[in-house]
Amino acid sequence: xxxxxxxxxxxxxxxxxxxxxxxxxxxxxxxxxxxxxxxxxxxxxxxxxxxxxxxxxxxxxxxxxxxxxxxxxxxxxxxxxxxxxxxxxxxxxxxxxxxxxxxxxxxxxxxx
Amino acid sequence: xxxxxxxxxxxxxxxxxxxxxxxxxxxxxxxxxxxxxxxxxxxxxxxxxxxxxxxxxxxxxxxxxxxxxxxxxxxxxxxxxxxxxxxxxxxxxxxxxxxxxxxxxxxxxxxxx
Numbered sequence: 538x539x540x541x542x543x544x545x546x547x548x549x550x551x552x553x554x555x556x557x558x559x560x561x562x563x564x565x566x567x568x569x570x571x572x573x574x575x576x577x578x579x580x581x582x583x584x585x586x587x588x589x590x591x592x593x594x595x596x597x598x599x600x601x602x603x604x605x606x607x608x609x610x611x612x613x614x615x616x617x618x619x620x621x622x623x624x625x626x627x628x629x630x631x632x633x634x635x636x637x638x639x640x641x642x643x644x645x646x647x648x649x
Numbered sequence: 650x651x652x653x654x655x656x657x658x659x660x661x662x663x664x665x666x667x668x669x670x671x672x673x674x675x676x677x678x679x680x681x682x683x684x685x686x687x688x689x690x691x692x693x694x695x696x697x698x699x700x701x702x703x704x705x706x707x708x709x710x711x712x713x714x715x716x717x718x719x720x721x722x723x724x725x726x727x728x729x730x731x732x733x734x735x736x737x738x739x740x741x742x743x744x745x746x747x748x749x750x751x752x753x754x755x756x757x758x759x760x761x762x
Contacts (some may be wrong), residue, residue: 541691568749570748571751578756579753579755580692580739580752580753582750583751585749625691625692629749635680635697635699636697636707637682638747639684639693641689641690642691
Protein backbone atom coordinates (compact mmCIF):
# COMPACT_ATOMS: atom_id res chain seq x y z
CA UNK A 538 0.00 0.00 0.00
CA UNK A 539 1.35 3.41 -0.98
CA UNK A 540 2.12 5.74 1.92
CA UNK A 541 2.79 9.45 2.11
CA UNK A 542 3.70 10.84 5.55
CA UNK A 543 3.96 14.53 6.34
CA UNK A 544 5.51 16.14 9.36
CA UNK A 545 4.87 18.01 11.47
CA UNK A 546 1.09 17.75 11.43
CA UNK A 547 0.79 21.30 12.70
CA UNK A 548 3.10 24.22 13.22
CA UNK A 549 2.75 27.71 14.67
CA UNK A 550 5.32 30.36 13.77
CA UNK A 551 5.67 34.13 13.92
CA UNK A 552 5.69 36.34 10.87
CA UNK A 553 9.15 36.53 9.37
CA UNK A 554 10.18 33.05 10.48
CA UNK A 555 11.41 30.42 8.04
CA UNK A 556 9.67 27.04 8.06
CA UNK A 557 10.47 23.63 6.62
CA UNK A 558 7.72 21.11 5.94
CA UNK A 559 8.57 17.47 5.40
CA UNK A 560 7.11 14.76 3.21
CA UNK A 561 8.33 11.16 3.07
CA UNK A 562 6.88 8.46 0.87
CA UNK A 563 6.82 4.72 0.23
CA UNK A 564 5.23 3.98 -3.13
CA UNK A 565 5.56 1.54 -6.00
CA UNK A 566 7.11 2.99 -9.15
CA UNK A 567 7.42 6.61 -8.08
CA UNK A 568 6.61 9.04 -10.85
CA UNK A 569 6.30 12.54 -9.36
CA UNK A 570 5.61 14.46 -6.16
CA UNK A 571 3.30 17.45 -5.92
CA UNK A 572 2.79 20.12 -3.27
CA UNK A 573 -0.56 21.87 -2.79
CA UNK A 574 -1.71 24.73 -0.55
CA UNK A 575 -5.20 24.46 0.92
CA UNK A 576 -6.82 27.42 2.55
CA UNK A 577 -10.55 27.26 3.16
CA UNK A 578 -11.58 25.53 -0.02
CA UNK A 579 -9.90 23.68 -2.87
CA UNK A 580 -6.21 22.80 -2.87
CA UNK A 581 -4.16 24.99 -5.17
CA UNK A 582 -1.06 23.74 -6.96
CA UNK A 583 2.39 24.87 -5.81
CA UNK A 584 5.08 22.60 -7.28
CA UNK A 585 5.67 19.34 -9.06
CA UNK A 586 9.01 17.51 -8.66
CA UNK A 587 10.17 14.57 -10.72
CA UNK A 588 13.98 14.61 -10.50
CA UNK A 589 16.22 14.46 -7.47
CA UNK A 590 18.11 17.46 -6.28
CA UNK A 591 16.39 19.99 -8.50
CA UNK A 592 14.97 22.89 -6.55
CA UNK A 593 11.70 24.42 -7.62
CA UNK A 594 11.27 27.98 -6.48
CA UNK A 595 8.47 30.51 -6.54
CA UNK A 596 9.02 33.70 -4.59
CA UNK A 597 9.47 32.80 -0.92
CA UNK A 598 8.55 29.14 -1.46
CA UNK A 599 10.93 26.46 -2.60
CA UNK A 600 10.95 22.68 -2.69
CA UNK A 601 13.44 19.92 -3.31
CA UNK A 602 13.12 16.17 -3.83
CA UNK A 603 15.49 13.42 -2.70
CA UNK A 604 14.54 10.25 -4.61
CA UNK A 605 17.26 8.20 -2.95
CA UNK A 606 16.05 8.94 0.57
CA UNK A 607 12.38 9.13 -0.52
CA UNK A 608 11.46 12.54 0.82
CA UNK A 609 10.76 16.11 -0.14
CA UNK A 610 10.84 19.38 1.77
CA UNK A 611 8.91 22.59 1.28
CA UNK A 612 10.58 25.75 2.56
CA UNK A 613 8.85 29.03 3.19
CA UNK A 614 11.03 32.01 4.06
CA UNK A 615 9.93 35.30 5.63
CA UNK A 616 6.51 33.86 6.44
CA UNK A 617 3.42 36.05 6.27
CA UNK A 618 -0.05 35.59 7.77
CA UNK A 619 -1.29 34.80 4.26
CA UNK A 620 0.85 31.65 4.31
CA UNK A 621 -1.45 30.18 6.96
CA UNK A 622 -2.96 27.09 5.36
CA UNK A 623 -2.76 23.33 5.18
CA UNK A 624 0.07 22.18 2.93
CA UNK A 625 -0.52 18.87 1.20
CA UNK A 626 2.07 16.56 -0.30
CA UNK A 627 0.97 13.98 -2.88
CA UNK A 628 2.71 11.31 -4.94
CA UNK A 629 1.90 9.73 -8.28
CA UNK A 630 2.91 6.10 -8.51
CA UNK A 631 2.39 3.02 -10.64
CA UNK A 632 2.81 2.36 -14.31
CA UNK A 633 -0.15 4.43 -15.39
CA UNK A 634 0.24 7.15 -12.73
CA UNK A 635 -3.51 7.42 -12.50
CA UNK A 636 -3.75 7.68 -8.76
CA UNK A 637 -2.42 10.48 -6.60
CA UNK A 638 -1.86 9.52 -2.96
CA UNK A 639 -2.04 12.39 -0.47
CA UNK A 640 -0.49 12.82 2.93
CA UNK A 641 -2.56 14.13 5.83
CA UNK A 642 -1.14 17.61 5.45
CA UNK A 643 0.71 20.09 7.65
CA UNK A 644 -1.38 22.85 9.15
CA UNK A 645 0.72 26.02 9.26
CA UNK A 646 -0.40 28.97 11.35
CA UNK A 647 1.53 32.24 11.03
CA UNK A 648 0.83 34.73 13.82
CA UNK A 649 1.69 38.45 13.67
CA UNK B 650 -12.61 30.10 -17.74
CA UNK B 651 -14.62 28.17 -15.13
CA UNK B 652 -12.24 25.20 -14.62
CA UNK B 653 -13.82 22.49 -12.44
CA UNK B 654 -17.32 23.27 -11.17
CA UNK B 655 -19.05 21.34 -8.41
CA UNK B 656 -22.64 21.56 -7.26
CA UNK B 657 -24.09 21.81 -4.69
CA UNK B 658 -21.70 23.57 -2.30
CA UNK B 659 -23.55 22.35 0.79
CA UNK B 660 -26.07 19.62 1.42
CA UNK B 661 -27.68 17.94 4.41
CA UNK B 662 -29.08 14.45 3.92
CA UNK B 663 -31.02 12.15 6.16
CA UNK B 664 -29.78 8.61 6.69
CA UNK B 665 -30.91 6.40 3.82
CA UNK B 666 -31.47 9.21 1.31
CA UNK B 667 -29.68 9.31 -2.02
CA UNK B 668 -28.15 12.16 -3.96
CA UNK B 669 -25.84 13.00 -6.84
CA UNK B 670 -22.90 15.37 -6.57
CA UNK B 671 -22.33 17.07 -9.90
CA UNK B 672 -18.93 17.83 -11.40
CA UNK B 673 -18.17 19.39 -14.76
CA UNK B 674 -14.95 20.71 -16.29
CA UNK B 675 -14.41 22.88 -19.33
CA UNK B 676 -10.70 22.19 -19.91
CA UNK B 677 -11.22 19.12 -22.13
CA UNK B 678 -9.39 17.01 -19.56
CA UNK B 679 -9.43 13.25 -19.96
CA UNK B 680 -8.77 12.30 -16.34
CA UNK B 681 -11.27 13.09 -13.60
CA UNK B 682 -11.29 12.19 -9.92
CA UNK B 683 -13.49 12.22 -6.83
CA UNK B 684 -11.84 12.65 -3.42
CA UNK B 685 -13.28 12.94 0.06
CA UNK B 686 -11.57 14.84 2.84
CA UNK B 687 -12.26 14.17 6.49
CA UNK B 688 -10.80 16.46 9.19
CA UNK B 689 -7.09 15.82 9.66
CA UNK B 690 -7.11 12.90 7.23
CA UNK B 691 -5.91 14.30 3.94
CA UNK B 692 -7.67 13.38 0.70
CA UNK B 693 -8.88 9.86 -0.05
CA UNK B 694 -9.60 8.76 -3.62
CA UNK B 695 -13.13 7.42 -4.17
CA UNK B 696 -13.30 6.87 -7.95
CA UNK B 697 -11.49 8.07 -11.02
CA UNK B 698 -11.95 8.05 -14.78
CA UNK B 699 -9.38 8.20 -17.58
CA UNK B 700 -11.93 9.00 -20.28
CA UNK B 701 -15.57 8.85 -21.25
CA UNK B 702 -16.99 5.41 -20.56
CA UNK B 703 -14.06 4.34 -18.34
CA UNK B 704 -14.18 4.43 -14.55
CA UNK B 705 -12.27 2.67 -11.79
CA UNK B 706 -12.34 2.36 -8.02
CA UNK B 707 -10.00 4.23 -5.76
CA UNK B 708 -9.17 3.66 -2.13
CA UNK B 709 -12.65 4.18 -0.59
CA UNK B 710 -15.37 3.35 -3.18
CA UNK B 711 -17.93 1.61 -0.96
CA UNK B 712 -21.28 3.39 -0.85
CA UNK B 713 -20.60 5.41 -4.01
CA UNK B 714 -21.10 5.06 -7.76
CA UNK B 715 -19.91 7.09 -10.73
CA UNK B 716 -20.50 7.37 -14.44
CA UNK B 717 -18.66 9.16 -17.23
CA UNK B 718 -20.83 9.51 -20.30
CA UNK B 719 -19.09 12.67 -21.55
CA UNK B 720 -15.60 14.16 -21.24
CA UNK B 721 -16.97 17.13 -19.31
CA UNK B 722 -19.11 15.49 -16.62
CA UNK B 723 -18.29 13.08 -13.80
CA UNK B 724 -21.18 12.79 -11.31
CA UNK B 725 -20.83 10.96 -7.99
CA UNK B 726 -23.87 9.09 -6.72
CA UNK B 727 -24.46 8.32 -3.04
CA UNK B 728 -26.97 5.55 -2.44
CA UNK B 729 -28.43 5.01 1.03
CA UNK B 730 -26.48 7.78 2.73
CA UNK B 731 -24.80 6.95 6.05
CA UNK B 732 -23.28 9.22 8.75
CA UNK B 733 -19.83 7.88 7.76
CA UNK B 734 -20.25 9.69 4.45
CA UNK B 735 -20.27 13.07 6.16
CA UNK B 736 -17.27 14.74 4.57
CA UNK B 737 -16.07 17.35 2.11
CA UNK B 738 -16.04 16.03 -1.45
CA UNK B 739 -13.68 17.36 -4.10
CA UNK B 740 -13.82 16.72 -7.81
CA UNK B 741 -10.60 17.18 -9.78
CA UNK B 742 -9.30 16.83 -13.30
CA UNK B 743 -6.04 16.68 -15.27
CA UNK B 744 -5.18 16.69 -18.93
CA UNK B 745 -3.76 13.21 -19.35
CA UNK B 746 -1.03 10.74 -18.47
CA UNK B 747 1.80 13.19 -19.15
CA UNK B 748 0.03 16.15 -17.61
CA UNK B 749 0.04 15.51 -13.89
CA UNK B 750 -1.12 18.83 -12.43
CA UNK B 751 -4.49 18.22 -10.80
CA UNK B 752 -7.10 21.00 -10.81
CA UNK B 753 -9.70 20.95 -8.05
CA UNK B 754 -13.27 22.13 -7.77
CA UNK B 755 -14.33 24.18 -4.76
CA UNK B 756 -15.83 21.22 -2.90
CA UNK B 757 -19.17 20.02 -1.56
CA UNK B 758 -19.74 19.95 2.20
CA UNK B 759 -22.06 17.01 2.88
CA UNK B 760 -23.62 16.16 6.23
CA UNK B 761 -25.62 12.98 6.80
CA UNK B 762 -27.79 13.13 9.91
